[in-house]
Amino acid sequence: xPAPAAFADNEFPFMRLKxxxxxxxxxxxxxxxWLLSGMIFDFxxxxxxxxxDIAPLRVVxxxxxxxxxxxxxxxxxxxxxxxxxxxxxxxxxxxxxxxVREGAEVERxxxxxxxxxxxxxxxxxEAQARAEQARAAYQASAELADEGFYPKxxxxxRRAEQAAAEAALDxxxxxxxxxxxxxxxxxxxxxxxxxxxxxxxxxAEIARIVDLDPIVAVANISDTERGSARLGDLAQVxxxxxxxLEGEVRFVAASADAATxxxxxxxxxxxxxxxxxxxxxxxxxxxxxxxxxxxxARSAVTLDENGVIGVKYVDQSDAVVFxxxxxxxxxxxxxxxxxxxxxxxxxxxxxEFARTGAVVxxxxxxxxxxxxxGGSE
Numbered sequence: 374x375p376a377p378a379a380f381a382d383n384e385f386p387f388m389r390l391k392x393x394x395x396x397x398x399x400x401x402x403x404x405x406x407w408l409l410s411g412m413i414f415d416f417x418x419x420x421x422x423x424x425x426d427i428a429p430l431r432v433v434x435x436x437x438x439x440x441x442x443x444x445x446x447x448x449x450x451x452x453x454x455x456x457x458x459x460x461x462x463x464x465x466x467x468x469x470x471x472x473v474r475e476g477a478e479v480e481r482x483x484x485x486x487x488x489x490x491x492x493x494x495x496x497x498x499e500a501q502a503r504a505e506q507a508r509a510a511y512q513a514s515a516e517l518a519d520e521g522f523y524p525k526x527x528x529x530x531r532r533a534e535q536a537a538a539e540a541a542l543d544x545x546x547x548x549x550x551x552x553x554x555x556x557x558x559x560x561x562x563x564x565x566x567x568x569x570x571x572x573x574x575x576x577a578e579i580a581r582i583v584d585l586d587p588i589v590a591v592a593n594i595s596d597t598e599r600g601s602a603r604l605g606d607l608a609q610v611x612x613x614x615x616x617x618l619e620g621e622v623r624f625v626a627a628s629a630d631a632a633t634x635x636x637x638x639x640x641x642x643x644x645x646x647x648x649x650x651x652x653x654x655x656x657x658x659x660x661x662x663x664x665x666x667x668x669x670a671r672s673a674v675t676l677d678e679n680g681v682i683g684v685k686y687v688d689q690s691d692a693v694v695f696x697x698x699x700x701x702x703x704x705x706x707x708x709x710x711x712x713x714x715x716x717x718x719x720x721x722x723x724x725e726f727a728r729t730g731a732v733v734x735x736x737x738x739x740x741x742x743x744x745x746x747g748g749s750e
Contacts, residue, residue: 430733622640
């Protein structure tokens with residue numbers, strides 16, 4: 374039967390064509406759905422981005438310390454003790470004891486030497502016996518006078534004899550006390566001028582005592598320089614070992630020395646620990662009218678957005694504050710400025726990156742920590 378065979382040959386190509394078309398269409402649909410699902414749903418499984426806090430800028434700071442500004446007048450001088458006194462012997466004798474060593478602190482009236490007795494104790498005993506005898510004679514005479522058995526005029530004589538005997542006893546005691554040498558002022562026993570066993574006479578120097586607190590820097594200034602020194606002015610004193618001290622002018626002579634035609638000036642400096650000694654060479658710079666300023670490095674000075682010169686410092690909340698400054702003096706060691714509050718922490722490194730009002734991390738100057746612009750390491 375030929376007809377069915379022909380029918381079968383025509384049917385199978387048609388079926389193959391239809392199947393391929395449906396497969397292609399199915400692939401296209403699935404691809405479109407897969408692309409669309411990627412836009413709607415997140416199947417990527419990626420990690421969420423974390424936003425890290427930005428660390429504050431680290432800056433180096435130093436405290437702003439005001440002191441007497443070095444003025445134009447610089448004079449050479451030396452240190453002197455505030456008070457100095459020499460203990461002297463008030464009686465003759467031999468030094469038998471020196472109970473205080475050189476360099477020790479002493480109080481006023483403290484015993485620093487004793488002399489041999491030289492019969493002074495015996496003189497006191499004799500005077501005391503005579504005083505007691507005169508006292509008893511007067512008492513007996515007074516009782517007899519009350520009963521009418523002793524003349525009133527002779528009673529007055531007995532009273533005078535008693536007073537004379539008591540005065541002699543006081544003199545003997547005073548003479549005995551002269552064998553003990555005491556410190557005339559409080560201070561440091563700077564030098565003993567005698568040795569044990571040494572014989573001394575009245576007026577002999579026994580020891581030198583100095584009062585080092587306060588210490589005084591003294592110098593002589595010319596007539597033209599005297600106008601730069603006024604009572605109460607501040608002065609900067611530099612010792613040979615490099616120590617810089619601050620003092621106050623307490624004395625300016627009104628009359629010149631006849632030999633040098635210069636005026637004596639005294640600067641008083643606190644010295645509670647006695648670290649500054651008598652006789653040290655000192656360079657004195659007068660501040661002039663009590664001016665005070667702070668010395669900073671030139672690199673610490675910056676400009677604000679308006680071109681105003683100033684410095685940046687860190688307040689108690691670690692925020693950056695800009696403060697205008699006045700340049701008082703420029704010397705080789707840096708700038709002397711005034712304006713910002715005393716004691717604030719001035720930014721000396723990193724101020725060019727520190728924005729006013731921003732919170733920073735202050736690091737004290739001198740620490741070996743790297744300054745990282747824009748954050749910490």
